[in-house]
Amino acid sequence: MATIKEIASMANVSRTTVSRVLNNSGYVSEEVRKRIIKVIEETGYVPSQQAKSLRTKKTKVIGVILPTIKTETSGRLVAGMDDELSEAGYQILLANTNHEKQKEIEFLQLLKVRQVDGIILAATNVNDLLVEKIKQLDIPFVAIGQEISDVSNILYDDYQAAKDITSLFINKGHQQIGFIGVDESDLAVGMWRKKGFFDQMEEKGLSVEEAWVEQGVFNIQSGYEAMSRIIQNSNQTPTAVFAVTDRLAIGAIRWLNEHSYAIPSDMAIAGVGASELSNYITPPLTTVDYENEKAGKEAAKLILRQIEKNNKVIEKITLNYRLLERDSV
Amino acid sequence: MATIKEIASMANVSRTTVSRVLNNSGYVSEEVRKRIIKVIEETGYVPSQQAKSLRTKKTKVIGVILPTIKTETSGRLVAGMDDELSEAGYQILLANTNHEKQKEIEFLQLLKVRQVDGIILAATNVNDLLVEKIKQLDIPFVAIGQEISDVSNILYDDYQAAKDITSLFINKGHQQIGFIGVDESDLAVGMWRKKGFFDQMEEKGLSVEEAWVEQGVFNIQSGYEAMSRIIQNSNQTPTAVFAVTDRLAIGAIRWLNEHSYAIPSDMAIAGVGASELSNYITPPLTTVDYENEKAGKEAAKLILRQIEKNNKVIEKITLNYRLLERDSV
DNA sequence: AACTAATATGGAATCGATTCCATAAAAATA
DNA sequence: TATTTTTATGGAATCGATTCCATATTAGTT
Numbered sequence: 001m002a003t004i005k006e007i008a009s010m011a012n013v014s015r016t017t018v019s020r021v022l023n024n025s026g027y028v029s030e031e032v033r034k035r036i037i038k039v040i041e042e043t044g045y046v047p048s049q050q051a052k053s054l055r056t057k058k059t060k061v062i063g064v065i066l067p068t069i070k071t072e073t074s075g076r077l078v079a080g081m082d083d084e085l086s087e088a089g090y091q092i093l094l095a096n097t098n099h100e101k102q103k104e105i106e107f108l109q110l111l112k113v114r115q116v117d118g119i120i121l122a123a124t125n126v127n128d129l130l131v132e133k134i135k136q137l138d139i140p141f142v143a144i145g146q147e148i149s150d151v152s153n154i155l156y157d158d159y160q161a162a163k164d165i166t167s168l169f170i171n172k173g174h175q176q177i178g179f180i181g182v183d184e185s186d187l188a189v190g191m192w193r194k195k196g197f198f199d200q201m202e203e204k205g206l207s208v209e210e211a212w213v214e215q216g217v218f219n220i221q222s223g224y225e226a227m228s229r230i231i232q233n234s235n236q237t238p239t240a241v242f243a244v245t246d247r248l249a250i251g252a253i254r255w256l257n258e259h260s261y262a263i264p265s266d267m268a269i270a271g272v273g274a275s276e277l278s279n280y281i282t283p284p285l286t287t288v289d290y291e292n293e294k295a296g297k298e299a300a301k302l303i304l305r306q307i308e309k310n311n312k313v314i315e316k317i318t319l320n321y322r323l324l325e326r327d328s329v
Numbered sequence: 330m331a332t333i334k335e336i337a338s339m340a341n342v343s344r345t346t347v348s349r350v351l352n353n354s355g356y357v358s359e360e361v362r363k364r365i366i367k368v369i370e371e372t373g374y375v376p377s378q379q380a381k382s383l384r385t386k387k388t389k390v391i392g393v394i395l396p397t398i399k400t401e402t403s404g405r406l407v408a409g410m411d412d413e414l415s416e417a418g419y420q421i422l423l424a425n426t427n428h429e430k431q432k433e434i435e436f437l438q439l440l441k442v443r444q445v446d447g448i449i450l451a452a453t454n455v456n457d458l459l460v461e462k463i464k465q466l467d468i469p470f471v472a473i474g475q476e477i478s479d480v481s482n483i484l485y486d487d488y489q490a491a492k493d494i495t496s497l498f499i500n501k502g503h504q505q506i507g508f509i510g511v512d513e514s515d516l517a518v519g520m521w522r523k524k525g526f527f528d529q530m531e532e533k534g535l536s537v538e539e540a541w542v543e544q545g546v547f548n549i550q551s552g553y554e555a556m557s558r559i560i561q562n563s564n565q566t567p568t569a570v571f572a573v574t575d576r577l578a579i580g581a582i583r584w585l586n587e588h589s590y591a592i593p594s595d596m597a598i599a600g601v602g603a604s605e606l607s608n609y610i611t612p613p614l615t616t617v618d619y620e621n622e623k624a625g626k627e628a629a630k631l632i633l634r635q636i637e638k639n640n641k642v643i644e645k646i647t648l649n650y651r652l653l654e655r656d657s658v
Numbered sequence: 659a660a661c662t663a664a665t666a667t668g669g670a671a672t673c674g675a676t677t678c679c680a681t682a683a684a685a686a687t688a
Numbered sequence: 689t690a691t692t693t694t695t696a697t698g699g700a701a702t703c704g705a706t707t708c709c710a711t712a713t714t715a716g717t718t
Contacts, residue, residue, distance in 0.1 A: 001441075003674055014698045019676060026677095027695050046442045050388075051674030054379045054703050061422070070408045070622075072401065079399045082425045091443075092423040093390070096411045112330075113375045114420075220609070250609055280549070280579055282611040293399075332704055343668045348706060355707095356665050380704030383673045 002045045011039045022047055053115060062303060063111035063119045065095045065104060072275050073292050077122060077144065080296025088304055090117070101125060105133050112137060118303040120144065125185045140306035142299045146188050147316075152306065154299045155318045158188045161288045162196025162242070164323055165270045168286070169240045170204050172329060174268060177201065178212035178238035180226045180248045193244045193272065212238045216248050223251025231259075240268035240329070246275040246287055253281060253328065268329040274322075283327035290321050331374045340368045351376060382444060391632060392440030392448045394424045394433060401604050402621050406451060406473065409625025417633055419446070430454060434462050441466060447632040449473065454514045469635035471628045475517050476645075481635065483628045484647045487517045490617045491525025491571070493652050494599050497615070498569045499533055501658060503597060506530065507541035507567035509555045509577045522573045522601065541567045545577050552580025560588075569597035569658070575604040575616055582610060582657065597658040603651075612656035619650050 004022075008015045013032060020026045021036045028036075039045075053059045062085055066074050082092055093116060097103040104121070108130075111119050118140035126146050134141060134151060144154045169177050179197050184190040201208055211233040216222035223243055231237055243249035249271030253263060261267050263283055271278060274289035298317055306313055333351075337344045342361060349355045350365045357365075368374075382388045391414055395403050411421055422445060426432040433450070437459075440448050447469035455475050463470060463480060473483045498506050508526050513519040530537055540562040545551035552572055560566055572578035578600030582592060590596050592612055600607060603618035627646055635642055 004676095005674075015675080016677080016698060017696085020697090023676080027697080029696060032696080046438070048383075048674055049443045050379070050383045051703090052676075054377075054383050054674080054705085055676045057703080059379075068408070069411065070401075070404045072399075072404070075399045075401070075404045078423070079397070079425065082398065082423065086425070091439075094407070094411065094421040094423055096408065096415065109375070110420075114378045220605075254609070277606045277609055280583070280606055281609050333706095334704075344705080345668060345707080346666085349667090352706080356667080358666060361666080377704055380673090381706075383675085383704080384706045386673080 001048070002043050004045075004047060007036070007039055007043065007045050010043070011036045057115065059115050059117055060090050061093050061114070061116045062090050062300075063093045063095055063107070063114070063116040065097060065107050065111070065119065065121045067097055067099050067122060067124045069094065069096050073273065074122070076292035077296040077299075080293035080298075081120060081300040082296075083293075084297050084300035084304065090304075099124070101127070101130075104130055108133050108137060112139065117307055118142070120299050120303055123148070126187065140303050142302045142306075144295055144299050150314060152302050152314050153316045154295050154302065155316065156188065156290050156295070157318050157321060158192035159196040159199075161272065161290075161321050161323075162193040162244075163200040165242055165272070165286075165288065166197050166200035168270070168323065168325070168329060169242065169268060170200070170206070172240075172268065174238075174240040175206055176212070176236065176238040176240070177206070177208065178214070178230050178234075178241040179208070180214050180216055180223060180230075180241060180243040180252060182216060182218065182244060182248075189244055189272075197242055209234060209236070209238070211235070212241075216251075218245060218247060220247045220251040220254070223248035224255045225251070227252035227255040231255075238267070240264075240270075243269065243271045246271035246273040246278045246285060249285055249287070249328075250277060250281055253285070257282075264327065264329050270329050274324055278324075279326070286326045286329040287324050288321050289324050291319065295319055330377070331372050333374075333376060336365070336368055336372065336374050339372070340365045386444065388444050388446055389419050390422050390443070390445045391419050391629075392422045392424055392436070392443070392445040394426060394436050394440070394448065394450045396426055396428050396451060396453045398423065398425050402602065403451070405621035406625040406628075409622035409627075410449060410629040411625075412622075413626050413629035413633065419633075428453070430456070430459075433459055437462050437466060441468065446636055447471070449628050449632055452477070455516065469632050471631045471635075473624055473628050479643065481631050481643050482645045483624050483631065484645065485517065485619050485624070486647050486650060487521035488525040488528075490601065490619075490650050490652075491522040491573075492529040494571055494601070494615075494617065495526050495529035497599070497652065497654070497658060498571065498597060499529070499535070501569075501597065503567075503569040504535055505541070505565065505567040505569070506535070506537065507543070507559050507563075507570040508537070509543050509545055509552060509559075509570060509572040509581060511545060511547065511573060511577075518573055518601075526571055538563060538565070538567075540564070541570075545580075547574060547576060549576045549580040549583070552577035553584045554580070556581035556584040560584075567596070569593075569599075572598065572600045575600035575602040575607045575614060578614055578616070578657075579606060579610055582614070586611075593656065593658050599658050603653055607653075608655070615655045615658040616653050617650050618653055620648065624648055 004015050004018050008018045020028050021033055095107040121143045123143045123146035142152045181194045182190045214226035214229050216226045243252055249269050253269055256267055270286040272288045274287050278285040278287045333344050333347050337347045349357050350362055424436040450472045452472045452475035471481045510523045511519045543555035543558050545555045572581055578598050582598055599615040601617045603616050607614040607616050
């Protein structure tokens with residue numbers, strides 16, 4: 001790889017002048033400019049990002065912290081970001097926490113050391129330590145999926161979406177509705193979706209039997225088991241169950257299918273997430289589409305705006321969602 | 330952010346000595362070492378990767394070029410890589426081509442400029458220009474999924490897997506077997522899987538009617554349409570169809586379901602890829618599990634070995650696959 | 659005691675760019 | 689014609705680390 005010094009001497013000018021051509025800045029005569037460009041083209045020279053970043057303090061890299069990279073949701077999120085970012089000449093440096101909380105903090109530090117121009121965090125559980133670290137970070141930052149005060153956020157309306165799903169059940173005549181949730185330390189998925197469900201039930205004067213409420217984790221097997229527990233432990237089984245993620249819902253459906261419950265006549269089911277899977281199981285699952293790709297795009301736009309404005313423009317964006325009514329309700 | 334210079338003056342030593350402590354190299358007296366470590370801890374100083382890389386020519390970053398980041402396959406691949414790489418202190422810099430061929434070449438260049446320590450390419454179509462660029466790259470390199478001479482490869486045994494699936498059909502008594510493929514410029518998926526199918530049919534003395542063979546692209550809709558064409562155009566409809574990807578197979582199944590074909594009795598279907606989806610559709614799809622996460626891990630290991638050995642150790646690894654016999658055959 | 663080897667530290671060059679500052683020539687203005 | 693202004697270029701400092709080399713002290717060996 002050639003260096004600017006070599007290009008300079010080949011074109012019989014100083015490094016300064018080459019740099020001017022490279023960055024289109026300052027005065028360079030047409031004649032010299034042409035000579036330099038010719039040399040650059042002949043040698044295929046490209047300036048080292050390395051050296052450039054050291055001097056300019058800009059890396060054209062955005063750090064993205066994810067709880068996992070295996071899921072569709074993550075994939076779509078990243079795809080959306082990349083769409084916007086690559087357009088603007090940025091690349092994504094991945095940081096995968098594998099759901100380990102303390103890694104979020106480690107990566108925050110690591111990415112800063114790597115001098116990324118901004119950080120996007122797909123947040124799961126927000127604890128005080130994390131929030132504090134974020135605040136003392138002092139580089140452009142956007143959190144997706146969880147509200148964090150004083151920083152930019154892309155938010156899903158988990159509360160309203162849960163209410164809508166619950167309404168849908170009620171409108172279809174269901175009165176006894178069960179719920180499969182996740183741990184409430186995940187504020188968005190665990191807490192807000194649960195609250196939406198219970199608030200809506202209460203508003204409509206419907207009560208929820210304790211045995212109808214179960215908790216799982218983020219996979220299909222867990223939904224399968226939760227459904228089994230609901231049926232086993234209920235005095236009177238519910239006629240519908242709201243699962244807070246598609247995977248939980250799909251697990252539930254699988255259990256119901258295996259035990260000859262007809263869906264939706266014996267039991268209605270809905271999930272959240274609009275995974276590709278949800279549309280191809282039998283019956284197709286009623287769910288909420290959060291449009292993750294769009295979320296990724298918006299997050300990227302926010303980060304770029306922060307970088308450009310060179311200061312802390314704090315923006316909070318709550319995205320729309322689409323209720324996809326399919327055959328499981 | 331503090332710099333090594335500041336740390337040095339705070340500890341009343343030279344930058345050189347601080348660097349020695351940082352890198353555990355050369356002679357430093359116990360007393361001075363302690364003093365420096367104390368200052369480092371108090372200030373929370375971390376050396377700039379930027380400056381370090383400029384001098385050492387190592388970035389601890391691996392560039393990963395993918396045709397898309399939206400799919401499960403990509404997600405698993407990346408997850409596998411990250412597993413190994415983060416262990417060794419490396420991070421992944423993403424490059425998403427969105428299936429645009431010329432972007433593969435652009436990214437090769439871009440990643441090199443960014444001084445990544447190695448590049449992993451999830452290859453789709455290999456053309457001469459790409460191969461040439463790869464060869465003159467001169468940094469650790471691994472290609473996944475497609476054979477490229479003179480560089481390290483992680484390969485799937487597409488040919489044998491296709492033969493196995495075809496055998497399975499034949500053993501179940503099928504004689505008229507259809508095929509849904511993709512463009513053969515994708516050597517692995519398009520060419521080798523097709524060849525595996527036809528070779529196996531020929532070996533068993535079975536002929537394939539022209540109308541049984543259709544081509545699609547990498548999505549569900551495309552499988553749906555291909556299946557429709559096969560049924561419409563055949564004199565005698567096949568009793569089984571091998572689709573080269575799960576999505577194509579799932580599209581085909583969808584068409585068959587909609588037109589009241591019973592699976593597998595009226596028509597047997599198999600795919601390749603073992604997507605999560607494949608296990609939850611009705612009926613569960615017989616498919617080949619290529620264990621992408623493992624492929625990612627192996628690719629990462631290869632890259633690390635190349636970096637460590639500091640030279641072109643060319644290794645070719647063909648991974649095992651598992652034939653998942655489910656209810657669609 | 660004299661001399662070699664090991665230990666300990668700092669100065670200065672280096673990596674490859676950008677950018678401030680100085681200077682000189684050409685063009686514009688008084 | 690004298691004096692600004694604009695245009696054009698290069699020298700040298702800088703970003704924040706690592707590393708080669710020199711030097712000084714201390715320890716070990718004959």
